[in-house]
Amino acid sequence: MNKYISGLIIFSVLLFSSCEKDNNEPGETGSLKLIISNLNGGVPLELNDKEYTNEMGNKYTVAEFKFYLSNLKLRNKSNGKFYIEPESYHLVRRLPDTHLFELTIENVDIGEFDELEFAVGVDNSKNYSLDNVGDLDPTNNMAWDWNSGYKFLLLEGQFLPKNEEQKGLVFHIGSDANYRKILLPSTSENIIIKESQATTINLEVEVSEIFKDPTTIDFKENNVVMFDAISNKVADNYAKNMFSLSGISK
Amino acid sequence: MKFLKYILFLSFFSFVFFSCEEENPEVDPKPVFYDLESELPFYFGKNYEIPEDNPMTVQGVELGRMLFYEKKLSGNNTQACASCHQQKNAFSDSNRFSEGIDGIEGKRNSMSIANLLWNQKFFWDGRANSLEEQALIPIQDPIEMHQSLDEVVAKLQSSDIYPSKFKAAFESEIITAENIAKAIAQFERTLISSNSKYDLYLKGEYDLTPQEQLGLDLFFTHPVPQAGLRGGNCGDCHTNVLTSGDLNEFDGFHNNGLDEDNSMQDKGLCNVTEKDFDQAKFKAPTLRNIALTAPYMHDGRFNSLEEVLDHYDLHIKKSTTLDPLIREASNELTLPEDPIKLFLTNEEKAAIKAFLHLLTDDQFINDPRFSDPFK
Numbered sequence: 001m002n003k004y005i006s007g008l009i010i011f012s013v014l015l016f017s018s019c020e021k022d023n024n025e026p027g028e029t030g031s032l033k034l035i036i037s038n039l040n041g042g043v044p045l046e047l048n049d050k051e052y053t054n055e056m057g058n059k060y061t062v063a064e065f066k067f068y069l070s071n072l073k074l075r076n077k078s079n080g081k082f083y084i085e086p087e088s089y090h091l092v093r094r095l096p097d098t099h100l101f102e103l104t105i106e107n108v109d110i111g112e113f114d115e116l117e118f119a120v121g122v123d124n125s126k127n128y129s130l131d132n133v134g135d136l137d138p139t140n141n142m143a144w145d146w147n148s149g150y151k152f153l154l155l156e157g158q159f160l161p162k163n164e165e166q167k168g169l170v171f172h173i174g175s176d177a178n179y180r181k182i183l184l185p186s187t188s189e190n191i192i193i194k195e196s197q198a199t200t201i202n203l204e205v206e207v208s209e210i211f212k213d214p215t216t217i218d219f220k221e222n223n224v225v226m227f228d229a230i231s232n233k234v235a236d237n238y239a240k241n242m243f244s245l246s247g248i249s250k
Numbered sequence: 251m252k253f254l255k256y257i258l259f260l261s262f263f264s265f266v267f268f269s270c271e272e273e274n275p276e277v278d279p280k281p282v283f284y285d286l287e288s289e290l291p292f293y294f295g296k297n298y299e300i301p302e303d304n305p306m307t308v309q310g311v312e313l314g315r316m317l318f319y320e321k322k323l324s325g326n327n328t329q330a331c332a333s334c335h336q337q338k339n340a341f342s343d344s345n346r347f348s349e350g351i352d353g354i355e356g357k358r359n360s361m362s363i364a365n366l367l368w369n370q371k372f373f374w375d376g377r378a379n380s381l382e383e384q385a386l387i388p389i390q391d392p393i394e395m396h397q398s399l400d401e402v403v404a405k406l407q408s409s410d411i412y413p414s415k416f417k418a419a420f421e422s423e424i425i426t427a428e429n430i431a432k433a434i435a436q437f438e439r440t441l442i443s444s445n446s447k448y449d450l451y452l453k454g455e456y457d458l459t460p461q462e463q464l465g466l467d468l469f470f471t472h473p474v475p476q477a478g479l480r481g482g483n484c485g486d487c488h489t490n491v492l493t494s495g496d497l498n499e500f501d502g503f504h505n506n507g508l509d510e511d512n513s514m515q516d517k518g519l520c521n522v523t524e525k526d527f528d529q530a531k532f533k534a535p536t537l538r539n540i541a542l543t544a545p546y547m548h549d550g551r552f553n554s555l556e557e558v559l560d561h562y563d564l565h566i567k568k569s570t571t572l573d574p575l576i577r578e579a580s581n582e583l584t585l586p587e588d589p590i591k592l593f594l595t596n597e598e599k600a601a602i603k604a605f606l607h608l609l610t611d612d613q614f615i616n617d618p619r620f621s622d623p624f625k
Contacts, residue, residue: 048525048527049527063527064501093498096500132296137296138490138491139295139368139489139490139497140297140498141489141490141498141501144470157574164587165568166570166577167578167586168574168578169574170575172472224474224578226472226477227477228474228476228477
C-alpha cells in the first residue's frame with residue numbers, strides 16, 4: 001500500500017514539475033495603475049455641498065459623476081509597438097469619500113510607450129450586446145434600458161439660477177455618434193512597463209471642461225442634455241481638454 | 251493540467267481514506283456549498299457580493315428559513331420575521347404600518363424581500379449595511395419583536411432542534427447572535443424573483459401585448475419633449491431589469507416628491523448621513539411584485555398603483571432635495587415656475603400599470619423552498 005502511495009506522489013510530482021514550465025511562458029508582463037483625479041477648477045471635485053460657476057456665470061452643484069473609460073491602448077509612436085487591453089471597459093466614478101479613483105490593469109506587455117489612448121464611451125460592438133464584459137453590467141446604472149446601449153458619461157446635480165427656482169442639471173451623454181477617442185502623448189517621461197512591476201500614471205479629469213471649449217454651455221438653455229444635438233458638442237468639449245496626464249512613476 | 255489535478259485529488263483522497271481507516275472514523279459532515287449562482291438569470295448581472303465570512307451553504311439556508319419563520323425570535327413568542335414579511339405579499343405585508351408584539355404600530359411600511367442580493371443598503375433610510383447587520387435590528391426593536399439578543403440565544407439554545415441545526419450549518423452547537431444573523435441572511439439571499447412574465451419576455455418566451463410594450467417603453471424612457479420622446483422616467487431610479495435603485499452606496503436613494511420642505515415627517519437618509527442634502531431621500535425599492543405589496547411608499551400613503559401613478563404624473567411636490575431627474579421630467583415643454591407634471595395620458599398610465607403587473611411572479615410567492623417549514 002505504501003508503495004502505491006509513494007508511486008502516486010512521485011507520479012504527481014513529475015507531472016507537476018513538467019506542467020510548471022508551460023505555466024511560466026507568458027511571463028513578460030507588468031501592470032499599469034491609473035490614478036484618476038476627478039477635479040473641478042483644478043481642485044478635487046466635491047459632491048453636493050460645493051457650488052461651482054461655469055463660464056456663463058451659471059451656478060451649479062454636482063451630485064453624481066461617472067463615465068466609461070474603454071479600449072485602453074499604449075503605443076510607441078517611434079517603433080510602432082503597442083499594447084491593447086482586452087475587454088477593456090471600466091466605469092470611473094466620483095466615489096462618495098474620495099476624488100481619487102484607481103484602476104489597475106494586469107498583464108500589460110513590457111516595453112516603453114509614449115502615448116496613452118482610450119475612449120470615453122462604449123464602442124458599437126459592445127454597446128448593444130448582452131455579454132456584459134468588464135464593467136458593462138446593467139446594474140451599474142449606466143444602461144438606458146436593458147438592451148439599448150449605455151450612457152457614456154453621466155453628470156447630475158442642481159442648477160441654481162439667480163432669482164429663479166433651482167433646476168435639475170442632467171447630462172447623460174451616449175449613443176454611437178458621441179463615442180470619443182482620447183490620445184494623451186507622454187510629455188517629459190515615457191510610460192515604461194517593467195516585468196512584474198507596477199507603473200503608475202496619474203490622470204486628471206477636469207469636469208469644468210465638459211461645459212466649455214469649443215462650445216460654451218449655458219445652463220439656462222441646456223440644463224438637461226440627453227438625446228439632443230447638443231450632446232455631440234458636449235462630447236467634443238470633454239474630448240478636447242478634460243483629460244491630462246499629470247505624472248508617470250514606478 | 252486537468253489530469254494533474256485529478257491525480258492530486260485522487261492521491262489526497264487516498265491519504266484521507268487510509269488515515270481514516272486507522273483512526274476514529276467519526277468525522278462530522280461539513281456544511282455543503284449552496285450553488286446560488288446557478289439559479290440566477292444572466293441578465294441580473296454579476297454586481298453582487300456574498301460576504302466572505304458567510305458563504306452560502308445548504309444547511310445555513312435551511313436554518314435561516316426556520317429562523318425566518320421562528321416566533322421564538324420575539325419577546326412573547328408571537329411574531330416571526332414572516333409575520334411582517336409574508337410570502338403571499340412577496341415578503342412584505344398588506345398593512346400600512348405593521349404592529350409589533352405589544353400591539354404598537356411602527357412608523358414605516360414593511361418592505362418586500364426579493365432580489366436583495368443586488369443591494370448594499372437596507373431599510374427605507376439605508377441604515378443597515380448588510381443583510382447580516384439588518385437581521386438583528388427587528389429582533390431588538392422595542393416596537394417590533396422586542397427581545398434582547400441574549401434572550402433569543404438562550405431560548406434557541408434550550409430548544410430541542412436548534413443546537414444540532416446550528417452545528418450542521420456553522421460547525422458549533424453554541425448558538426450566537428452572529429450565526430443567527432448569518433443564517434437568516436443566507437436564506438434571504440435565496441429569495442430570487444425571476445419568473446415573472448417580464449422574465450419570460452427577457453428570455454424570449456413571452457410576447458408582450460401592445461399595451462405592455464408601450465408600458466415598458468414608457469417605464470424606461472426619460473421624456474425629451476424637444477425630441478418628441480415620450481416617457482414616464484421610472485427607470486431613471488427603478489433601474490435596469492431588477493427595477494431597483496442604483497446599488498452604489500446611497501446613489502439609489504432619492505426624494506421622489508412626496509412632500510414639501512416644511513411638511514416632511516420623516517427625514518429618511520438624512521437620519522443616517524446627517525447631511526441636509528439627503529433630507530427626505532429614501533431607498534428606491536425594487537418594483538418586482540409591486541402589485542402584491544400595497545400600500546406604497548415608506549409610510550404606506552398610497553393604496554393603489556393608480557394613486558402612485560397619479561402622484562408621479564400630477565402631484566409632485568417641489569422641495570430643496572427633489573431629485574433632478576423628476577424636476578426635469580415632463581412630456582410637455584414647461585416654464586420654470588410651472589408645477590412639475592409628467593403630462594401622461596390616461597392610456598399611457600394604464601400601459602405603465604400593465605407593465606408593473608408583468609412584474610408579478612407567481613412562482614416566487616408559491617415556491618415551497620421559501621414557505622413556512624413548520625407547516
